[in-house]
Amino acid sequence: GAGVSQSPSNKVTEKGKDVELRCDPISGHTALYWYRQSLGQGLEFLIYFQGNSAPDKSGLPSDRFSAERTGGSVSTLTIQRTQQEDSAVYLCASSLLRQETQYFGPGTRLLVL
Amino acid sequence: AQSVTQPDIHITVSEGASLELRCNYSYGATPYLFWYVQSPGQGLQLLLKYFSGDTLVQGIKGFEAEFKRSQSSFNLRKPSVHWSDAAEYFCAVGVQGAQKLVFGQGTRLTINP
Numbered sequence: 001g002a003g004v005s006q007s008p009s010n011k012v013t014e015k016g017k018d019v020e021l022r023c024d025p026i027s028g029h030t031a032l033y034w035y036r037q038s039l040g041q042g043l044e045f046l047i048y049f050q051g052n053s054a055p056d057k058s059g060l061p062s063d064r065f066s067a068e069r070t071g072g073s074v075s076t077l078t079i080q081r082t083q084q085e086d087s088a089v090y091l092c093a094s095s096l097l098r099q100e101t102q103y104f105g106p107g108t109r110l111l112v113l
Numbered sequence: 114a115q116s117v118t119q120p121d122i123h124i125t126v127s128e129g130a131s132l133e134l135r136c137n138y139s140y141g142a143t144p145y146l147f148w149y150v151q152s153p154g155q156g157l158q159l160l161l162k163y164f165s166g167d168t169l170v171q172g173i174k175g176f177e178a179e180f181k182r183s184q185s186s187f188n189l190r191k192p193s194v195h196w197s198d199a200a201e202y203f204c205a206v207g208v209q210g211a212q213k214l215v216f217g218q219g220t221r222l223t224i225n226p
Binding site for chain 2: 004031033035042043044045048050056059091093101102103104105106107
């Protein structure tokens with residue numbers, strides 16, 4: 001079946017612009033996660049959605065970062081007023097249930113000039 | 114705080130040789146443990162996982178890992194590597210069940226022909 005998909009695959013933006021990154025989880029998966037992979041920090045948890053529960057935002061690095069999940073499926077990660085240190089690969093994952101294996105998408109590579 | 118240590122940043126082995134990648138974790142409760150592999154420009158692919166039960170777990174592509182609670186380790190092994198195994202390998206511990214994954218810094222594997 002189809003895996004986790006993310007778009008765009010690459011994004012180049014100028015410092016100060018806003019960007020939106022999209023994640024389509026595996027159909028039927030109730031949990032969705034965002035991670036960031038950067039050279040300096042490795043792989044970091046950002047945010048987690050489970051069904052209709054309030055998301056766990058404990059990993060978001062600043063209030064410039066936000067995410068939403070509409071209809072319990074597609075999620076959008078928004079970065080406002082991008083900074084050069086936001087340059088990274090943003091990975092999305094989904095799992096069938098809360099305590100199940102996470103399956104990752106190919107990521108969105110973000111470059112902030 | 115939870116943490117994962119992969120002591121080897123880069124390992125080089127010859128094709129056909131055996132492989133062991135080390136992983137040590139720090140976590141107060143019974144851990145959920147994972148190994149993921151990432152090829153260049155790709156997302157993370159699950160190799161294997163340990164939730165409970167038999168401490169020797171088998172994964173895809175001929176990999177296995179052994180959970181040793183006394184050593185807080187979850188080392189990944191393969192008896193004979195193939196050139197296609199060249200990639201980056203990440204060990205992760207799932208906290209709060211498997212809601213958040215805390216990753217090690219990764220080990221980059223190079224295969225000599």
